Amino acid sequence: MIRLSIIGSGNVAQHLIKAFIKSEAVEIVQVFSRKKEVLFPIIDPSKIISAFADLKRADLYIIAVSDDAIAEVSQQLPFQNRLVVHTSGAAPIDTLDSKNRRGVFYPLQTFSKNKTVDFSTIPMCLEAENTIDFDLLEKTAKSISKAVFAIDSEQRKALHVAAVFVNNFTNHLYQIGKDICDEHRVPFKVLKPLIKETAEKINALEPIDAQTGPAKRNDSGTIEAHLALLSNENQKNIYKILTQSIQNNGKKL
Template structure:
């Protein structure tokens, strides 16, 4: 059994706890949380610690806290020459304190505490400073996921920016679509099959090949009608910008 300690109790930490609990290769030795009640539903109380001084020995320590707290947390760890990783998509491996062996264990997914996920299909991006530590992380990652990748800190930055476009920005567009529907007494559920089909298409087509709509067709009559219909200035600006981006992309292909 590989012994793991998780430091943190947020969305990512809680989903990792759930995933590792199901693995026959992993033993969660401890979970560090400032508030014990945050993870009492996931681990026994005797495995939850609130002070760094009470951390026991593990094969791996996973820091799963906010990006701006990673460095400070790694500095406070009361041991040396242990394998310590963080789970951030944007933070370099270098922010970890050099008294310990450094790594990154980044699950590329959107996490919400109330929504369960299938960890077996979640890509896990790994980085270490030496091959021996990578082997450990690779074994751990493959115990919960079928999609494990070696990704450098620089590559991880590009992945995270890409993820903001395909996830966060796309979700915001869903919100705008829902607002337009609700303002006109149209159920947003009508759009859900379209949303699912759009996402499903890129399993088989590139996003460029899957693009459809008035901007792609250069249908100026429909575009102008949509802009005249929209009364919210922010929505109009987003519509214009995305239309211009789609048409610009056509010219560069």
Template structure:
């Protein structure tokens, strides 16, 4: 059974810990957390340490902290010959100071309050030694059916694409909800459309699935929409995205 130590207690760490504890192939060795209140209740108190110096060797150390803290946390791990990985989508593998290093990036949006099906999450992994990559792959397949060998450069591009399809798309939902509220329309009326939009690209390419006034060159509808928008920022976003669609 492979032993894993988690450094961090945020959203990614929370879900990793829960899934390690549910696994019959992985063992949670220790958790390093500065804030004890953020450690999941299911974790035995004896497994939690508050100083990196208290960490014992494990098959793998997983740094699941904010991007700006990864390098600093890595520098404070003084155990010899320890395999250390981080979970960031944008930070290169080289940010880890240990000679044995890697990355295990889970391509999903996490919140502590909502359970996530790990088996469906793409795991993007890399390591600088073949044996360590094999171990990391062995760990990743315990979590997910979708494991990919992805370089730091590729991972950065994936993270950028994810910002467009997840973070920016969600912001569009926010703007749509604000338009609904402004005109006393329940946002729930748009949810079947949102679901169909997401489902459609499981079978079609996004370009093929594109609909709406911009894609069909309906200038009259576009003009009416712009007249309806009173917020300059929303109007600018509408015009920019319309132009982007029409330039495809």
């Protein structure tokens, strides 16, 4: 059985704890959290610690904290030559202190505290400095997910940027859509079937083949009418940029 400890208590840490608790191949030795009470509903309080000096030996230590805190946390670990990984999509492997063996255990998904996720479908992007450590990460990942990939730091950085476009930016566009609906007293729920169909379409078509709308058709009359309707300059600028991007898509430079 793989013995691991998790350092952190945020969204990613909490979802990992819940996933590993269900795994028969993994034992959570400890969870480090400055605020123990946050984790009381999730794991046995006797496993929660708040001092690095209390960390017991484990096969793997997963640092699940904000990107800016990874280096500092890894430097504070009171041991050497053990396998320590972070869960960031953007931070390179060498963000971790070199006194320990280093790796990355990145679940490519958006996490919210009150939203349950099916970890078996989440892509796990792994990186390690040697084959033995990678094999351990792979076994750990496969205990909770059916989608495991070897992804180096440069590839992961590109994936993270792509994820910002398809997730964070897309969600922001949902908010703009809701703002427009609210301004004109239209219920946003009218758009939800369209949002669902657009997302599901990607399972059958390439994005370029799924593209529709006035920009794709070069329907200048509709585009001008939309711009005239928008009262918010930021919304107008975003509309223009995205319209131009769609129209330029596929053109040779």
